[in-house]
Amino acid sequence: MAPKKTSATQQPSTPKSTTTTTTSSTTTSKPTSSSTASIRNPQDAQQIALGVYNNYIDATPQRTKLLDAFMVFLMTVGLLQFVYCVIAGNYPFNAFLSGFSATVGQFVLTASLRMQTNRENEKEFEGLSHERAFADYVFGSMILHFFCVNFIN
Amino acid sequence: MAVEEAGSATKFFLEGESGRNTRGLLRVIILVTIAAAAVASRLFSVIRFESIIHEFDPWFNFRATKYLVNNGFYNFWDWFDDRTWHPLGRVTGGTLYPGLMVTSGIIYHVLRFLALPVDIRNICVLLAPAFSGLTAFATYLLTSEMTTSPSAGLLAAAFMGITPGYISRSVAGSYDNEAIAIFLLVFTFYLWIKAVKEGSIMWAGFCALFYGYMVSAWGGYVFITNLLPLHAFVLICMGRFSPRLYVSYTTWYALGTLASMQVPFVGFLPIKSSDHMSALGVFGLLQLVGFTEYVRTQLPSKQFQTLLRGLVLVVFAAAFGFLVLLTVSGTIAPWSGRFYSLWDTAYAKVHIPIIASVSEHQPTAWPAFFFDLNLLIWLFPAGVYMCFRNLKDEQVFIVIYSVLASYFAGVMVRLMLTLTPIVCVAAAMAFSHILDTFLVAEKPAEPAQHQANGPRANGSANLSEKLAAAVPDTLRSTTKPIVGIYSYLSKATTTGALTVYLLLFVLHCTWVTSNAYSSPSVVLASRLPDGSQHIIDDYREAYYWLRQNTHQTAKVMSWWDYGYQIGGMADRPTLVDNNTWNNTHIATVGKAMSSREEVSYPIMRQHEVDYVLVVFGGLLGYSGDDINKFLWMVRIAEGIWPDEVKERDFFTARGEYRIDDEATPTMRNSLMYKMSYYNYNSLFPAGQATDRVRGSRLPAQGPELSTLEEAFTSENWIIRIYKVKDLDNLGRSHQEALAFEKGNKRKKSGKRRGARVLRVD
Numbered sequence: 005m006a007p008k009k010t011s012a013t014q015q016p017s018t019p020k021s022t023t024t025t026t027t028s029s030t031t032t033s034k035p036t037s038s039s040t041a042s043i044r045n046p047q048d049a050q051q052i053a054l055g056v057y058n059n060y061i062d063a064t065p066q067r068t069k070l071l072d073a074f075m076v077f078l079m080t081v082g083l084l085q086f087v088y089c090v091i092a093g094n095y096p097f098n099a100f101l102s103g104f105s106a107t108v109g110q111f112v113l114t115a116s117l118r119m120q121t122n123r124e125n126e127k128e129f130e131g132l133s134h135e136r137a138f139a140d141y142v143f144g145s146m147i148l149h150f151f152c153v154n155f156i157n
Numbered sequence: 158m159a160v161e162e163a164g165s166a167t168k169f170f171l172e173g174e175s176g177r178n179t180r181g182l183l184r185v186i187i188l189v190t191i192a193a194a195a196v197a198s199r200l201f202s203v204i205r206f207e208s209i210i211h212e213f214d215p216w217f218n219f220r221a222t223k224y225l226v227n228n229g230f231y232n233f234w235d236w237f238d239d240r241t242w243h244p245l246g247r248v249t250g251g252t253l254y255p256g257l258m259v260t261s262g263i264i265y266h267v268l269r270f271l272a273l274p275v276d277i278r279n280i281c282v283l284l285a286p287a288f289s290g291l292t293a294f295a296t297y298l299l300t301s302e303m304t305t306s307p308s309a310g311l312l313a314a315a316f317m318g319i320t321p322g323y324i325s326r327s328v329a330g331s332y333d334n335e336a337i338a339i340f341l342l343v344f345t346f347y348l349w350i351k352a353v354k355e356g357s358i359m360w361a362g363f364c365a366l367f368y369g370y371m372v373s374a375w376g377g378y379v380f381i382t383n384l385l386p387l388h389a390f391v392l393i394c395m396g397r398f399s400p401r402l403y404v405s406y407t408t409w410y411a412l413g414t415l416a417s418m419q420v421p422f423v424g425f426l427p428i429k430s431s432d433h434m435s436a437l438g439v440f441g442l443l444q445l446v447g448f449t450e451y452v453r454t455q456l457p458s459k460q461f462q463t464l465l466r467g468l469v470l471v472v473f474a475a476a477f478g479f480l481v482l483l484t485v486s487g488t489i490a491p492w493s494g495r496f497y498s499l500w501d502t503a504y505a506k507v508h509i510p511i512i513a514s515v516s517e518h519q520p521t522a523w524p525a526f527f528f529d530l531n532l533l534i535w536l537f538p539a540g541v542y543m544c545f546r547n548l549k550d551e552q553v554f555i556v557i558y559s560v561l562a563s564y565f566a567g568v569m570v571r572l573m574l575t576l577t578p579i580v581c582v583a584a585a586m587a588f589s590h591i592l593d594t595f596l597v598a599e600k601p602a603e604p605a606q607h608q609a610n611g612p613r614a615n616g617s618a619n620l621s622e623k624l625a626a627a628v629p630d631t632l633r634s635t636t637k638p639i640v641g642i643y644s645y646l647s648k649a650t651t652t653g654a655l656t657v658y659l660l661l662f663v664l665h666c667t668w669v670t671s672n673a674y675s676s677p678s679v680v681l682a683s684r685l686p687d688g689s690q691h692i693i694d695d696y697r698e699a700y701y702w703l704r705q706n707t708h709q710t711a712k713v714m715s716w717w718d719y720g721y722q723i724g725g726m727a728d729r730p731t732l733v734d735n736n737t738w739n740n741t742h743i744a745t746v747g748k749a750m751s752s753r754e755e756v757s758y759p760i761m762r763q764h765e766v767d768y769v770l771v772v773f774g775g776l777l778g779y780s781g782d783d784i785n786k787f788l789w790m791v792r793i794a795e796g797i798w799p800d801e802v803k804e805r806d807f808f809t810a811r812g813e814y815r816i817d818d819e820a821t822p823t824m825r826n827s828l829m830y831k832m833s834y835y836n837y838n839s840l841f842p843a844g845q846a847t848d849r850v851r852g853s854r855l856p857a858q859g860p861e862l863s864t865l866e867e868a869f870t871s872e873n874w875i876i877r878i879y880k881v882k883d884l885d886n887l888g889r890s891h892q893e894a895l896a897f898e899k900g901n902k903r904k905k906s907g908k909r910r911g912a913r914v915l916r917v918d
């Protein structure tokens with residue numbers, strides 16, 4: 005964790021959005037107490053959330069946003085299935101399981117694809133082109149859905 | 158040794174582009190040679206005896222494979238076997254690991270397709286050696302991922318090919334799940350390491366596929382299920398979380414769990430039993446950590462990051478608590494008994510005698526480590542230490558694996574099998590490191606001038622230069638130590654010693670394999686006084702007798718050890734077999750064996766037993782017989798009927814387990830004792846009958862049987878088969894009938910009739 009901590013401490017110096025400057029100014033004055041204060045202060049928290057949101061909207065490429073939308077969709081479907089299972093019972097357990105694991109698995113695979121194509125992670129995935137990542141993604145999804153269909157009864 | 162061969166190749170072929178090709182070719186040749194050696198060293202039993210299935214479990218696998226080949230896959234999947242566990246039957250298709258049978262079935266059909274009609278028995282016999290060649294190759298791949306040394310992988314492959322720890326379960330004829338499972342284990346680990354290194358969905362997907370194959374092949378898959386999450390968890394705790402880890406682990410888990418649930422025997426276990434919960438927990442943790450890492454890069458301040466980390470911990474703790482709650486409330490199946498016995502070695506003995514009764518579940522004696530692994534066992538710690546020196550994600554894996562497997566191997570003899578691959582890998586790393594250091598012919602570069610520093614001095618070059626400039630040369634601590642081996646003598650000595658060690662290792666492996674692990678145990682071998690080999694074939698003789706002389710549906714009662722063999726060789730229904738899924742049923746047999754005839758006979762009638770089979774080694778001195786296993790029958794029966802069967806009654810007042818004149822009445826009246834020693838006196842002059850296993854003289858008066866009659870006794874008396882008598886025609890009890898035939902008068906006949914009662918109709 006050590007190298008990551010150091011990079012994090014340097015972060016406030018690079019101004020990204022409006023919120024970074026405000027919080028960094030407060031943190032420099034009194035690190036521990038101000039942090040708790042900024043969390044408790046709803047307005048501050050709201051501002052930070054807004055900043056994160058703006059940052060996301062501005063800095064994320066269109067393709068990645070598409071992936072994110074797909075992930076949100078998968079999460080909703082998975083949640084719906086889970087809620088159904090809790091309310092209506094898990095009678096065809098095979099069917100529930102394969103449906104649920106299909107969403108979870110696909111979510112995980114999409115998240116992996118998102119990580120692999122993220123420009124910030126380039127040095128982690130050396131020699132892994134975006135096309136290759138997508139091919140892998142398709143391969144993984146095919147295995148996943150083969151098993152799901154086989155398991156659904 | 159093969160490596161040295163490679164080293165001695167001419168210099169021309171070892172440089173530049175052609176050198177790489179030569180090395181690749183040599184490597185392939187060496188690997189093929191290793192695989193051939195691995196196969197060849199497992200053929201002792203075929204050459205000494207014949208192409209025959211060994212031991213106990215393989216007989217069931219063989220029978221199941223024959224069923225699969227004859228009836229097709231779908232029938233095999235739905236197989237209900239009414240010829241075992243009479244009268245219960247067994248849902249065989251849903252209670253076995255089908256990987257082994259399906260593998261040999263596929264090989265059988267492929268060979269037939271290629272117009273090579275090979276008998277299915279030969280495929281089954283030779284499957285384990287064939288897969289051991291593949292295991293050597295997989296070990297090569299795994300080791301090559303761990304180290305840059307080119308020779309380590311080849312050494313590891315060679316070690317894996319011939320180490321007795323692995324040969325013990327993979328000689329020709331040992332057609333057991335482990336035969337293919339060890340290959341799958343090593344290969345899955347290789348794919349996992351590859352996946353973690355590259356962070357590729359493809360490798361993780363392959364890893365999941367092979368994991369699924371492994372699940373279908375062996376119950377030991379739980380080892381992988383827990384080792385990979387542990388690896389991921391330790392990496393997270395070390396602060397080594399990376400997107401690569403996320404990609405590989407989550408892909409493996411999502412696909413692998415689904416794959417494992419396709420096996421009917423495993424079914425919903427991966428989400429319901431505690432054994433698999435760690436994998437799920439780490440999966441959830443990784444999601445959390447991954448998400449947090451992502452948000453962290455988006456968040457501005459450090460405080461938020463600490464807050465987030467706290468949040469992760471809280472969620473993790475809450476999830477863990479939830480899991481514990483679910484386990485306690487019973488939604489998730491608690492840990493299995495076999496699992497508990499791993500942590501508490503006395504657990505099985507107290508709670509599940511049937512697990513403790515199996516000899517391969519006993520704790521390992523320390524010489525066994527040296528016996529099975531020889532020089533590898535002392536190279537092993539060195540290899541693990543070297544992993545610490547260069548600690549990356551994959552080395553962490555080696556360390557965890559070696560720690561866990563060492564522990565498990567100490568707890569159970571059979572788990573030596575899981576330790577063997579990692580020992581081979583670690584030992585090969587240590588060994589190749591020594592070789593790489595000492596086998597270099599040219600002297601290391603003289604570091605007198607600091608500019609011309611050798612490869613070892615690279616890191617500190619700048620610093621030492623500055624130091625040398627700043628500090629006068631006279632200061633001894635500032636002069637850089639010269640690292641490297643200069644003298645040819647020391648090189649030659651070390652290399653020579655290592656070669657001798659390797660040769661000794663080969664000798665040891667060959668000796669152990671030929672002497673300890675190549676006996677089929679169905680056929681026994683002994684040496685005659687003139688040194689020639691004498692084959693004792695009582696088992697097959699007796700089973701063949703059963704096959705030829707009894708009705709197709711005659712039920713045979715025996716202790717569960719012989720259930721699979723009776724099913725496989727004699728093709729007769731059995732009451733209990735090595736599957737041991739129903740403890741009560743086994744205890745019933747144990748009770749019948751350990752009770753008096755009057756108690757046993759109704760039990761046998763109720764279970765429609767026609768024949769009873771016992772194994773008796775007293776004449777030959779064969780120690781693995783039923784009298785020696787008898788105490789386990791008593792214990793297992795006592796577990797269910799503590800009032801009727803008591804272990805204490807089988808010991809003399811001084812706590813001895815005896816079969817001679819001083820044996821307790823309970824012992825001498827038990828069915829097992831009577832069946833073992835019935836008519837045994839007739840072989841000896843009066844009063845001279847001795848049991849050569851227990852080394853004691855038997856009572857002058859041999860036991861008498863009234864409800865059973867001797868049907869068959871094999872040549873060396875190892876197997877004795879008794880027929881259960883039908884009810885007496887005249888309605889007498891068997892004891893009375895026997896007494897009548899002997900011409901004895903009824904004693905106190907008046908008393909037995911009781912007081913006369915006036916019949917009132």
